[in-house]
Amino acid sequence: MKRLEGKTAIITGASRGIGAAIALKFAEEGAKVVLTARTVEACAETEAACKAAGAETFVQAVNVADTAAIDGCVKSVIERFGRIDVLVNNAGITKDGLLMRMSDEDWDAVVDTNLKGTFAFIRAVSRPMMKNRAEGNLPAGGVIINITSVVGITGNAGQANYTASKGGVIALTKTVAKELGSRQVRCNAIAPGFVVSAMTDKLPEELKKQYAETIPLKRFGVGADIANAAAFLASEEASYITGQVLSVNGGMI
Ligand SMILES: NC(=O)c1ccc[n+]([C@@H]2O[C@H](COP(=O)([O-])OP(=O)(O)OC[C@H]3O[C@@H](n4cnc5c(N)ncnc54)[C@H](O)[C@@H]3O)[C@@H](O)[C@H]2O)c1
Incomplete structure (x- = not known):
């Protein structure tokens, strides 16, 4: 049986890059994939690839900096599929610049998208995931995977906003693991190094x-490379792993 057979998985920022790769891998592993991006049109290519892999798809326009849109999306997914088994918080942006010259706008845009968006999506799925009962091959609870970055661990000159947001995602991951563990909701982070993408x-x-x-x-x-790690963490092969940061960086650190 495929590793994610029958699971409903939401992937943010699924229009391209790492998010698109995760969506396709999850589709190949048997998941029903909910593709979110700022516009529905942006997900057309990812959706076609997931459908070609045999997956049921559902596309939602969600700007992750808009917490009301996130709540609306989660409600629609529950209406459509009845449960949410996996959430991948992948959407992210950079607005690099030296700290001395960094504007409030550039700080807020990056932190609101990368950190607050991750928090708001976790908050929105937490109740439905906690309520999930074991059903057929589907286990109780759920899985949350947050895409952080190697520089959220090491820091990086010129990326005060981005590194702070990604370091925050790591701390948030560990807290969610502690808060929701007793309800069988696992939460882990993946810290990629340099990955070929628009970024x-x-x-x-x-x-x-x-x-x-x-x-x-x-x-x-x-x-x-990132999608393979995400599929592992989303699967029952990782059923005793929570609160961890999995570095996928070719050995950088
Ligand atoms: N590429 C790398 O080297 C690298 C390294 C470490 C971490 N990451 C992280 O991986 C994730 C994916 O990055 P990528 O390299 O694929 O970049 P990318 O720019 O190709 O993709 C980012 C995705 O996020 C979406 N997005 C951005 N802002 C959004 C918003 N407000 N609402 C909804 N969607 C939004 C974009 O539309 C896109 O689908 C990001 O969180 C990034 O920080 C990337």
Whole structure:
């Protein structure tokens, strides 16, 4: 049997990059995938790939910086599928700049999207996940996976807003694991290193080469590297793992 057979999984920021790779992997593993992004149109390509993999799909427009939209999305998913088994908080942005020159707007935009959005989605799914009873092959409770970053662990010059948001996601992950563990809701984080995506495409070619040289495995990761880790954490193979940060970074730290 496929590892996520029959599970309903919400993936934020599923339109491209790591989120799209996670959605496709979950579809291949038998999940019903709820694809969210700021617009429905942006998810068209991911949805087509998930359908081709045989998955049932449901697309919702959700700006994760809008907590009311998040609550509305969770309600619609419950109406459609009756339960939510997995949430992947993947949507994220960068607005880099030196601390001295960083505007309040750039701080707020990054923290509201990366950290507050993650909190609000967890808050919205917590009650439905706690209520989930074991049903067929579906276990009680649920699984939350938060995508943080290697720089949320190490810090990084020029990314005060981003690193603070991602460090916050790690602390939030550990707290949620403690608060919801007794109801069989597991919460873990994945900390990618450098992954090929629109986010890293912004870096100059020369800098990318230099960074790759510093990575023990000598390459950037790809979406599938993160998606494989997410599928493991979402599956029952990880049923005794909670409150952890899984680094997927080619050995960077
Ligand atoms: N690419 C990397 O090297 C890398 C490294 C570490 C962590 N990450 C993290 O992985 C996650 C995915 O990043 P990616 O590399 O695929 O980048 P990406 O820019 O390709 O994708 C980001 C996704 O988030 C969505 N998004 C952004 N703001 C949103 C909002 N307000 N509401 C809803 N959706 C929104 C985008 O539409 C997109 O689907 C992010 O959380 C990022 O911080 C990426």
